[in-house]
Amino acid sequence: MSTYHPLSEQEAIRIAQDIEGFFPPGASLACREIGDGNLNLVFHITDGVSGKSLIMKQALPYAKVVGESWPLTLDRARIESEKLLIEGKLVPGLVPAVYQYNPELALTVMEDLSDHVIMRQGLMNGTRYPLFADHISTFMARTLFFTSDLGMNQQEKKLQVKAFINPELCKITEDLIFDDPYTDSPNNSFNPAIRDAAEALWTDGELHLEVAILRDKFLTNAQALLHGDLHTGSIFATPASTKVIDPEFAFYGPMGFDVGAVFANLLLNFAGQEHWSGDANARAEFRQYLLDTIVDTWHQFDEKFRALWNEHGVDRLASAAAGYQEFYMRRLLQDTIGFAGCKIVRRIVGLSHVADIDRIPDDASRERAQRLALAIGTSLIKRSRTAVSIQELIDAAKSAI
Ligand code: ADP
Ligand code: MG
Ligand code: MG
Numbered sequence: 001m002s003t004y005h006p007l008s009e010q011e012a013i014r015i016a017q018d019i020e021g022f023f024p025p026g027a028s029l030a031c032r033e034i035g036d037g038n039l040n041l042v043f044h045i046t047d048g049v050s051g052k053s054l055i056m057k058q059a060l061p062y063a064k065v066v067g068e069s070w071p072l073t074l075d076r077a078r079i080e081s082e083k084l085l086i087e088g089k090l091v092p093g094l095v096p097a098v099y100q101y102n103p104e105l106a107l108t109v110m111e112d113l114s115d116h117v118i119m120r121q122g123l124m125n126g127t128r129y130p131l132f133a134d135h136i137s138t139f140m141a142r143t144l145f146f147t148s149d150l151g152m153n154q155q156e157k158k159l160q161v162k163a164f165i166n167p168e169l170c171k172i173t174e175d176l177i178f179d180d181p182y183t184d185s186p187n188n189s190f191n192p193a194i195r196d197a198a199e200a201l202w203t204d205g206e207l208h209l210e211v212a213i214l215r216d217k218f219l220t221n222a223q224a225l226l227h228g229d230l231h232t233g234s235i236f237a238t239p240a241s242t243k244v245i246d247p248e249f250a251f252y253g254p255m256g257f258d259v260g261a262v263f264a265n266l267l268l269n270f271a272g273q274e275h276w277s278g279d280a281n282a283r284a285e286f287r288q289y290l291l292d293t294i295v296d297t298w299h300q301f302d303e304k305f306r307a308l309w310n311e312h313g314v315d316r317l318a319s320a321a322a323g324y325q326e327f328y329m330r331r332l333l334q335d336t337i338g339f340a341g342c343k344i345v346r347r348i349v350g351l352s353h354v355a356d357i358d359r360i361p362d363d364a365s366r367e368r369a370q371r372l373a374l375a376i377g378t379s380l381i382k383r384s385r386t387a388v389s390i391q392e393l394i395d396a397a398k399s400a401i
């Protein structure tokens with residue numbers, strides 16, 4: 001059973017029974033595959049008697065993209081489990097515990113978080129998460145700072161960069177986020193009703209310049225160990241708890257790519273409120289809640305990151321040079337805003353979309369949400385070298401309505 005093959009539910013049960021001391025001996029386990037089956041299998045294994053349960057995530061050797069299978073390295077299971085272990089040390093409580101990693105089977109056994117809800121779905125249901133800004137700002141400040149040249153031994157960091165080389169998953173991002181949406185690519189997929197808005201992206205020279213600059217940062221700036229796919233579908237939440245999952249895209253890249261991913265997905269939900277809110281008042285209130293969450297997250301992130309730097313900074317010159325911290329945080333804000341814009345645009349015209357928008361049943365509301373998202377996304381991209389405050393992101397969102 002140890003050479004790689006996609007597991008059956010029965011095989012997953014046998015592996016679970018063999019994990020020392022987890023389930024009671026002889027327990028009769030139930031197993032259900034709950035993944036969406038595009039990249040990975042996710043098995044949910046439970047013991048009805050003891051009430052214990054766990055999750056097994058197994059990478060598949062292909063991705064179903066562009067309608068056909070695309071070979072995809074199983075090494076991403078190693079990257080995911082190693083990144084989860086690093087996060088488990090830096091931000092215990094904000095990620096699932098890893099119980100076991102099996103490299104032959106590309107399999108990670110982890111804590112079952114089924115008592116949480118995927119945040120994207122929660123926001124579509126109108127749930128508010130009052131502790132989210134605190135939790136996600138801690139997650140980002142600590143994981144980004146302590147894996148960067150500011151917060152870790154710089155020779156050890158270079159070894160880490162090597163361990164997290166992730167070319168195949170980075171290529172997905174490079175193509176789907178930083179290329180396809182800006183040309184008439186066969187990988188694109190969008191509502192024919194917004195063809196005019198998609199075509200406008202293909203001919204906007206000012207936009208292309210900013211995207212090329214952001215793309216270069218993604219390709220070359222090994223600033224910190226990123227999660228790499230930090231959207232609201234990678235976040236399990238309750239009003240009291242936040243858990244980040246699914247770091248298979250982890251690699252050393254620009255910090256703003258993670259922070260921007262969070263803000264982009266809150267803004268996609270903001271656009272989707274064309275439908276998900278009951279009426280105009282509820283819509284205005286929920287949208288304000290989303291914008292307040294972004295501002296709060298940025299301010300807490302900025303404060304926590306600077307505090308870590310002041311207390312744990314390892315780079316003498318970076319800590320001593322007057323004005324350098326200001327420069328660094330402003331650049332990080334600008335990167336965040338630019339990457340947020342790119343992440344919004346790709347979810348409207350690129351290959352892979354989000355439920356906040358695509359599940360809107362009514363054609364007219366969906367089209368309004370798509371146009372709104374594109375207006376916000378392009379406006380953010382164009383502010384990515386000039387913004388000096390998070391308020392500019394808020395202005396971009398408000399003035400696009
Ligand atoms: P993929 O990389 O294929 O997107 P994810 O890690 O995002 O896989 O998991 C896909 C789905 O499986 C999640 O949306 C969630 O429903 C379920 N899932 C994944 N990890 C867990 C977990 N630790 N606890 C409970 N459910 C999980
Ligand atoms: Mg399934
Ligand atoms: Mg996922």
Ligand code: MG
Nearest residue numbers: 039229246248
């Ligand atoms: Mg994934």
